[in-house]
Amino acid sequence: MRREFFHMHTVRYDECDCNGVLTPSAFLRYMQDIAALDAEDAQLSGNGYWVVKRTFITFTAPIAIHTQLALKTYGLGFSRVTAKRGYEAHLADEPQSEPIIAAHTLWVYVDPRGRPTRMPERTAQIWLPDGPLAPPPDESFPTTPAGTPETTTAVVRFSEIDLMRHLNNASAVEMLDNAAWEAYASAGITPDAAKFDPLHYDIEYVDSPLFGDELTIQSWLHPLPTTGQECIRHQQITRAGKVMVRAHSRWLWRA
Structure with a gap:
């Protein structure tokens, strides 16, 4: 069974746009925070750090100010230097319902000089104790449109x-x-x-x-x-x- 980490959060005033709705950038900060909390709770060792290479977020409905959210993160797959992490946000009073926001991110583990390096030993086993999985592939990035931007x-x-x-x-x-x-x-x-x-x-x-x-x-x-x-x-x-x-x-x- 995969490791899952949970965190509760109430949407703040400064995390919303002028319509009182949670912004994509604010949710990205939720993702950063819960990933860091998960790594700290797992007592992950090593002198490197993780950098994000690609992120996908799907929003099913607007989230209003002061909404209470149940956040969840978990591992999706690992290679020697990369990890794919999933995220979900549920309404706190409906934790078993479909996520109101779902996301995943590809991370790369780098050394203090910023170069990709092998992640700490047994990292994959912490999040996927039943056996490591390769990160599932993502679709190609859309081509740049024609015309002047x-x-x-x-x-x-x-x-x-x-x-x-x-x-x-x-x-x-x-x-x-x-x-x-x-x-x-x-x-x-x-x-x-x-x-x-x-x-x-x-x-x-x-x-x-x-x-x-x-x-x-x-x-x-x-x-x-x-x-x-x-x-x-x-x-x-x-x-x-x-x-x-x-x-x-x-x-x-x-x-």
Whole structure:
């Protein structure tokens, strides 16, 4: 039987958007927190650290401020240097129901110099004691759309870096969401008139921007959203022309 770790959390005011709904970046922070709590509880040893390479999140419904959530994480598979971890968020008063958010993340174990290295001995056995499983494959990342993207710029600020001095995964998604809203605003779509609910987020972390790096965010927003319809955002964060982060997300403009 696989190891599962549970944690309760109440959605805070500062984790919601202007409509009082939990943001994707806030849920990414939940994922970071529960993964760290799980590793601490398992007393995982080693002098390396884990970095995220790709994350998938599926949202089945908006989550309002002050909602109590039962969070769960577990191992899905391991290789010598990678681990795939699953996550679920359930309404606290319906813990056996289908998850309101489901996600999984591919992690890579790296040494103090940031190079992939073999994970601590018996790591896989902690989470999958019945026997190790290879990480299940993910689908290929969607191709970059044709056409000229909307562009904006950003600089990695102190509040956006993590313990490894890299741009935090959740901070990268905040950059992407802010860039999309800048593009929407230029087309006359503002938060006063539009409410977007996330449906799915696929984020690939190709490289790690550092404090002070000057970044360009490119956004292909097709189709331009309309009330009651789904829309797609294909975005990437680049540094000096090199892709650092790329994301493909689906949203619903809720009437």
